[in-house]
Amino acid sequence: MKKITGAQAFIEALRCEGVKHVFGYPGGAVLDIFDVIMDAHDIMFVLTRHEQGAVHAADGYARASGKVGVALVTSGPGATNTVTGIATAFMDSIPVVVFSGQVSTSLIGNDAFQEADTVGITRPCTKHNYLVKDVEDLPRIIKEAFYIASTGRPGPVLVDIPKDVMRGLVQFRYPEKVHLEGYCPTYRGHRGQIKRILSTILKSRHPVIYAGGGVILSNASAELTRLARLLNIPVTTTLMGLGGFPADDPLWLGMLGMHGTYAANMAVTETDCLIAIGARFDDRVTGKVDEFAPRARIIHIDIDPTSISKNVQVHLPVVGDCGNVMRDMLEELSGMEREIEDLKRTVRPWIERLEEWKRDKPLRYDKGTGIKPQYVIEKIRELAPEDAIISTEVGQNQMWAAQYYKFNAPRLFLTSGGLGTMGYGFPAAIGAQVAFPGRTVIDIAGDGSIQMNIQELATAVQYRLPVKVMIINNGYLGMVRQWQSLFYKGRYSHTSMAVSPDFVKLAEAYGAHGIRVEDPGDVEDAVRKALSMEGCVFVDFKVEPEEDVYPMVPAGAPINNMLLV
Amino acid sequence: MNERHAISILVDNQAGVLSRVVGLFSGRGFNIESLSVAPTLDPTKSKMVITTTGNEQVLEQIKKQLNKLINVIKVVDFVDKDYVEREMILVKVKAKEQTRAEVLRISDIFRARVVDVSPVSYTLALTGDQGKLRAFIELLTPMGIIDFVRTGTIVMEREMQSRKRSDQ
Numbered sequence: 202m203k204k205i206t207g208a209q210a211f212i213e214a215l216r217c218e219g220v221k222h223v224f225g226y227p228g229g230a231v232l233d234i235f236d237v238i239m240d241a242h243d244i245m246f247v248l249t250r251h252e253q254g255a256v257h258a259a260d261g262y263a264r265a266s267g268k269v270g271v272a273l274v275t276s277g278p279g280a281t282n283t284v285t286g287i288a289t290a291f292m293d294s295i296p297v298v299v300f301s302g303q304v305s306t307s308l309i310g311n312d313a314f315q316e317a318d319t320v321g322i323t324r325p326c327t328k329h330n331y332l333v334k335d336v337e338d339l340p341r342i343i344k345e346a347f348y349i350a351s352t353g354r355p356g357p358v359l360v361d362i363p364k365d366v367m368r369g370l371v372q373f374r375y376p377e378k379v380h381l382e383g384y385c386p387t388y389r390g391h392r393g394q395i396k397r398i399l400s401t402i403l404k405s406r407h408p409v410i411y412a413g414g415g416v417i418l419s420n421a422s423a424e425l426t427r428l429a430r431l432l433n434i435p436v437t438t439t440l441m442g443l444g445g446f447p448a449d450d451p452l453w454l455g456m457l458g459m460h461g462t463y464a465a466n467m468a469v470t471e472t473d474c475l476i477a478i479g480a481r482f483d484d485r486v487t488g489k490v491d492e493f494a495p496r497a498r499i500i501h502i503d504i505d506p507t508s509i510s511k512n513v514q515v516h517l518p519v520v521g522d523c524g525n526v527m528r529d530m531l532e533e534l535s536g537m538e539r540e541i542e543d544l545k546r547t548v549r550p551w552i553e554r555l556e557e558w559k560r561d562k563p564l565r566y567d568k569g570t571g572i573k574p575q576y577v578i579e580k581i582r583e584l585a586p587e588d589a590i591i592s593t594e595v596g597q598n599q600m601w602a603a604q605y606y607k608f609n610a611p612r613l614f615l616t617s618g619g620l621g622t623m624g625y626g627f628p629a630a631i632g633a634q635v636a637f638p639g640r641t642v643i644d645i646a647g648d649g650s651i652q653m654n655i656q657e658l659a660t661a662v663q664y665r666l667p668v669k670v671m672i673i674n675n676g677y678l679g680m681v682r683q684w685q686s687l688f689y690k691g692r693y694s695h696t697s698m699a700v701s702p703d704f705v706k707l708a709e710a711y712g713a714h715g716i717r718v719e720d721p722g723d724v725e726d727a728v729r730k731a732l733s734m735e736g737c738v739f740v741d742f743k744v745e746p747e748e749d750v751y752p753m754v755p756a757g758a759p760i761n762n763m764l765l766v
Numbered sequence: 767m768n769e770r771h772a773i774s775i776l777v778d779n780q781a782g783v784l785s786r787v788v789g790l791f792s793g794r795g796f797n798i799e800s801l802s803v804a805p806t807l808d809p810t811k812s813k814m815v816i817t818t819t820g821n822e823q824v825l826e827q828i829k830k831q832l833n834k835l836i837n838v839i840k841v842v843d844f845v846d847k848d849y850v851e852r853e854m855i856l857v858k859v860k861a862k863e864q865t866r867a868e869v870l871r872i873s874d875i876f877r878a879r880v881v882d883v884s885p886v887s888y889t890l891a892l893t894g895d896q897g898k899l900r901a902f903i904e905l906l907t908p909m910g911i912i913d914f915v916r917t918g919t920i921v922m923e924r925e926m927q928s929r930k931r932s933d934q
């Protein structure tokens with residue numbers, strides 16, 4: 202068999218993994234791979250304008266499509282620029298493989314030009330990482346990287362490839378299987394435990410399902426929906442779980458937590474049986490941990506044993522893929538019609554009480570004179586196609602999108618939940634648009650966040666990616682300002698964004714389109730126009746500057762202690 | 767509440783694995799009291815023994831996280847087990863005319879070995895569990911300790927105990 206270079210083997214390995222798109226940025230240490238990629242016409246390379254953008258794009262691509270996102274960057278600054286993107290994917294369990302160039306093995310540790318200890322720097326924010334020291338290992342390591350990223354609880358994997366490894370020769374043989382003795386995720390839940398949780402659920406009076414991003418990662422929305430409807434159990438989800446259960450279903454309570462709905466937060470506080478599925482009891486969800494679901498038997502279904510009883514003591518854990526576990530639950534329930542009918546009867550008063558909460562304390566905002574951010578989101582929801590993909594930045598724009606954009610299906614909402622990365626939304630939208638060129642992709646942005654990766658305008662224009670960026674422009678770092686207003690005596694220390702570029706002119710300078718909206722009456726037309734225009738569009742909504750996100754649970758308070766409008 | 771834990775960790779014998787393991791402790795502000803690492807009979811694997819003291823819940827989380835590391839094959843916490851433990855010390859003690867005999871006598875009582883002698887010092891080697899080593903050091907301190915080095919703890923479960931367990 203003919204020997205090929207490490208760089209060629211790299212491309213062959215990507216082909217074996219079925220990779221069609223790579224996001225990245227070239228540099229000295231990866232020139233050999235870029236030289237090969239130029240001729241690999243079956244793999245589309247997307248040149249972002251910053252390595253952080255490349256990883257967010259790969260992340261958005263992965264969230265929207267369910268496939269592994271791939272990024273390729275150079276050594277040193279190229280690699281360090283990916284850290285925020287990797288940490289973002291790590292916190293939200295997104296399957297991404299990042300390949301970084303490295304200086305030649307003979308130079309490693311010598312403070313060579315553009316050298317950084319990439320494996321050391323990314324160790325705490327990757328699921329696993331590799332430094333390839335021998336070209337012979339390269340195919341196996343790439344195989345393992347994709348396997349680890351996409352199985353179990355998914356996450357980012359980094360592969361650091363020194364320049365001499367790219368140039369070394371290898372007989373390319375791609376392994377069919379991986380052999381990792383220390384890695385064997387549990388996919389099937391323990392059947393006896395599943396029976397026990399069902400008997401607890403069937404005996405409960407006020408059950409509620411609290412679902413998280415795990416439901417989306419394991420493609421288990423259909424199972425969740427069937428289970429909830431079969432047993433008539435109301436559902437709330439985390440930020441990451443939005444779309445995992447249809448928002449137009451009568452059992453839907455809305456998101457829970459710091460900016461959750463009144464009904465969801467009250468339901469979790471009052472429930473006697475909390476069924477957590479693919480969620481991790483994040484502090485933004487639980488508020489004061491001691492008073493979270495105080496009356497409940499807590500059931501927790503999760504593929505990651507470290508999530509169980511980490512923040513909140515769980516009574517009935519099941520380790521397994523939540524899709525598998527819910528399928529097993531449905532199977533067990535198939536012979537239990539009588540018990541199911543009994544449960545449905547028992548929970549009726551509970552459901553009625555929740556209906557009352559939903560009716561009496563819905564999400565609401567006062568209609569003012571200027572443009573209300575919530576109104577902009579509602580209009581986008583109304584006018585965008587049902588399968589539109591929505592990404593967000595971080596802060597108020599993100600919370601309003603989560604509250605007011607009613608997601609009916611999974612993989613339509615891309616947001617940085619765990620790390621809370623400003624600048625995530627635009628490149629993530631670019632990644633999603635690459636995955637689905639024919640669909641509408643919208644980034645709901647803030648005037649602060651959008652400036653953190655605004656250079657990706659060039660990427661959108663270069664590849665004709667018609668991402669629509671809806672800037673909720675309030676002239677502030679709105680969420681931080683909101684905290685300052687509520688908890689720091691209104692002292693707005695450095696949260697004013699009064700000096701910002703003219704976003705319309707800026708978009709036009711890059712060759713995109715810009716629309717400015719200053720009157721509430723123009724919102725609908727502007728959204729309609731942006732959605733119908735070809736190419737990337739920035740819409741600059743000059744909204745009321747001091748609108749706050751409500752409900753809000755002050756940090757550290759129990760979640761039934763909500764500030765309402 | 768904070769008990770001392772000896773945790774043995776079977777890992778792939780590869781560069782960087784120790785950093786991954788240690789990172790889980792240091793990232794949570796846990797001090798590693800002692801550490802010993804060496805290849806097993808299978809040279810592709812290493813066994814680490816870490817001793818640490820800390821909050822039960824946090825340690826439980828660390829053990830789960832250790833299990834989650836790709837290069838970690840097995841984690842055993844010895845806290846609830848019956849086990850033997852050994853450490854080894856090398857200690858260089860002043861050997862003045864009036865104390866030479868006393869140093870040797872103490873060394874004899876503890877079954878330590880003299881591994882180096884000079885006109886002004888003895889170097890002694892001793893293995894044992896923590897209590898024995900502590901007593902030895904206390905007795906030698908008045909003689910004047912010049913240098914001191916100590917290995918990490920190594921542990922092994924007692925066979926009778928494991929038999930009983932497997933019978934049940």
